[in-house]
Amino acid sequence: MRLATVRLPDGGTRAAAADGDDWRLLSAPTLDAAIAAGDLSAQAAAARRTGERAAAADVTLLRPLLSPRKIVCCGLNYRDHIAETGRETPRHPTLFAKFADTLTDPGAEIAVSGSSAVDWEAELAVVVGADVTRATVADARAAILGYTIANDVSMRDWQSRTLQWMQGKVWDATTPLGPVVVTADEFDPADGARIETLIDAEVVQSSTVDQLLFGAAELVAYISRFLRLSPGDLVLTGTPSGVGLGRTPRRYLSDGEVLTTRIAGIGELRNPFRITEDGTVSA
Amino acid sequence: MRLATVRLPDGGTRAAAADGDDWRLLSAPTLDAAIAAGDLSAQAAAARRTGERAAAADVTLLRPLLSPRKIVCCGLNYRDHIAETGRETPRHPTLFAKFADTLTDPGAEIAVSGSSAVDWEAELAVVVGADVTRATVADARAAILGYTIANDVSMRDWQSRTLQWMQGKVWDATTPLGPVVVTADEFDPADGARIETLIDAEVVQSSTVDQLLFGAAELVAYISRFLRLSPGDLVLTGTPSGVGLGRTPRRYLSDGEVLTTRIAGIGELRNPFRITEDGTVSA
Numbered sequence: 001m002r003l004a005t006v007r008l009p010d011g012g013t014r015a016a017a018a019d020g021d022d023w024r025l026l027s028a029p030t031l032d033a034a035i036a037a038g039d040l041s042a043q044a045a046a047a048r049r050t051g052e053r054a055a056a057a058d059v060t061l062l063r064p065l066l067s068p069r070k071i072v073c074c075g076l077n078y079r080d081h082i083a084e085t086g087r088e089t090p091r092h093p094t095l096f097a098k099f100a101d102t103l104t105d106p107g108a109e110i111a112v113s114g115s116s117a118v119d120w121e122a123e124l125a126v127v128v129g130a131d132v133t134r135a136t137v138a139d140a141r142a143a144i145l146g147y148t149i150a151n152d153v154s155m156r157d158w159q160s161r162t163l164q165w166m167q168g169k170v171w172d173a174t175t176p177l178g179p180v181v182v183t184a185d186e187f188d189p190a191d192g193a194r195i196e197t198l199i200d201a202e203v204v205q206s207s208t209v210d211q212l213l214f215g216a217a218e219l220v221a222y223i224s225r226f227l228r229l230s231p232g233d234l235v236l237t238g239t240p241s242g243v244g245l246g247r248t249p250r251r252y253l254s255d256g257e258v259l260t261t262r263i264a265g266i267g268e269l270r271n272p273f274r275i276t277e278d279g280t281v282s283a
Numbered sequence: 284m285r286l287a288t289v290r291l292p293d294g295g296t297r298a299a300a301a302d303g304d305d306w307r308l309l310s311a312p313t314l315d316a317a318i319a320a321g322d323l324s325a326q327a328a329a330a331r332r333t334g335e336r337a338a339a340a341d342v343t344l345l346r347p348l349l350s351p352r353k354i355v356c357c358g359l360n361y362r363d364h365i366a367e368t369g370r371e372t373p374r375h376p377t378l379f380a381k382f383a384d385t386l387t388d389p390g391a392e393i394a395v396s397g398s399s400a401v402d403w404e405a406e407l408a409v410v411v412g413a414d415v416t417r418a419t420v421a422d423a424r425a426a427i428l429g430y431t432i433a434n435d436v437s438m439r440d441w442q443s444r445t446l447q448w449m450q451g452k453v454w455d456a457t458t459p460l461g462p463v464v465v466t467a468d469e470f471d472p473a474d475g476a477r478i479e480t481l482i483d484a485e486v487v488q489s490s491t492v493d494q495l496l497f498g499a500a501e502l503v504a505y506i507s508r509f510l511r512l513s514p515g516d517l518v519l520t521g522t523p524s525g526v527g528l529g530r531t532p533r534r535y536l537s538d539g540e541v542l543t544t545r546i547a548g549i550g551e552l553r554n555p556f557r558i559t560e561d562g563t564v565s566a
Contacts, residue, residue, distance in 0.1 A: 069382065069383065069384070070382050070384070072449075075446075075447065090445060091444070092444040092445050092450070093445070093450075094445040094446055094447050095445070095447055095449040095450050096379075096380075096447045096449050097379075097380035097382070097449060097453070099352065099353050099380070099510065100352065101352070101353070101510060101511065102510070114508060114509070155509070158509065161374070161375040162373060162375050162376070162377040162378070163358075163377055163446070164358065164377050164378055164379045164447060164448060166355075166378040166379050166380060167375070167376075167378050167506075167509060170380070170509065170510055171509040171510060172509070172510045172511055223450075225397060226397070226438070226441065226450060226453065226454040226455070227382065227384060227385070227453055227454060228384065228455055
């Protein structure tokens with residue numbers, strides 16, 4: 001299944017399952033709520049019975065998850081990206097967090113004020129579908145609901161201010177997510193789908209998602225050793241080589257450029273980038 | 284005012300305001316909900332009119348905030364603690380995140396399985412009372428609802444596994460919070476209240492909260508440059524010297540020890556520490 005949260009012409013939102021070019025509307029108002037309610041196949045079957053649907057042209061795709069309670073991100077997780085940072089191959093996943101408010105929608109403008117080093121990081125995002133605590137890798141794999149796309153847009157000038165990356169990683173509404181969640185029965189990272197970032201028409205990152213050092217299920221299992229992951233939580237798995245920081249000379253996003261993030265078999269995110277007036281004030 | 288979330292004898296929870304040794308019960312089920320609803324003075328006044336109250340002996344104090352949307356923590360923020368880590372005085376706050384599930388209650392057992400280096404970090408915690416975005420320090424100060432106590436219990440063996448500290452900082456139910464939120468009209472960090480950690484009867488950290496390098500309002504203003512803080516969000520301001528990692532020889536919590544965290548004028552947290560069987564499995 002291909003699942004989404006859609007905005008309807010009346011302004012409301014609904015969880016939806018793709019049906020050809022159209023959407024079957026589930027009863028839940030968001031995919032978060034649908035996931036929390038359990039059996040998505042049953043909800044999709046119910047939607048077929050009610051016959052509630054919307055044409056693709058009539059809806060706007062929102063980030064599929066509006067308010068995950070936990071977003072855990074892994075850095076330094078593609079062999080090619082590790083090489084470009086000049087670091088050694090890590091023995092453990094390098095983890096950091098984002099907030100629900102860090103996410104933004106497919107198609108949404110990414111507006112940044114106060115950074116002059118905005119970089120891109122295409123990522124495969126894992127959507128957790130069940131409670132996971134101290135899981136084996138096999139159990140973690142079984143708890144993965146599906147996969148979507150994220151771009152861990154990073155303010156490098158802020159990220160490098162301290163030992164911890166957080167202040168370059170959690171700017172409101174800067175991490176696009178979506179456009180759909182493809183369930184794990186239809187997408188397997190081991191199949192090596194291509195992952196790419198484009199700036200306007202230029203491909204700046206291109207790799208395959210089977211190049212992950214720590215795979216999706218391995219990450220979920222690792223994280224579950226110290227915290228419980230719950231339905232609707234997100235794990236961002238890291239980015240391949242080709243980020244602006246790793247280029248000579250370095251390159252960052254410019255006002256008006258369009259950031260496209262795509263993974264074959266899932267879809268693509270297209271987000272215009274906007275540098276806004278720095279409204280920062282200091283007392 | 285001294286505010287709390289209390290568990291009543293019937294098992295329900297309520298926001299509450301201290302009245303002598305007793306609690307006036309607000310209508311909101313949690314302090315999170317009361318803060319989201321706005322004017323706490325009006326809610327406390329309404330509670331005086333309804334006369335709903337509970338004797339201190341009849342309630343259990345929970346962590347005052349059950350589900351903050353954002354918890355932002357600052358490391359390396361006391362001059363004495365910076366010295367014991369051997370690092371230079373930072374130019375910017377060193378920030379990392381916790382999740383709501385990382386928090387636990389006053390009096391709750393802190394149970395850890397899978398770490399042999401569990402350390403303590405007494406911290407002053409700031410409770411945000413209004414939306415804060417790109418604020419001046421003065422505006423940030425005005426948006427602080429009040430203060431409480433946290434202990435950023437840290438699994439040092441995990442924390443040091445990678446460049447990022449997260450996997451040592453976000454273990455479920457390991458950061459005690461509370462027991463009450465003292466509103467900003469009654470508590471000012473500039474007055475230099477004493478902050479201490481005790482293990483059983485031994486004082487292992489003792490400093491004053493005016494020794495913060497980046498003050499409470501300064502931190503809130505800084506964070507608000509890249510994300511919106513909202514009512515009920517938490518900012519943990521960092522810990523003074525005396526952590527186990529900074530000792531020679533190093534010292535960590537042992538099974539059965541009681542961790543007491545206190546700040547004069549707010550109160551104290553007493554949390555028994557328990558090493559549990561490591562239930563980790565690997566596939």
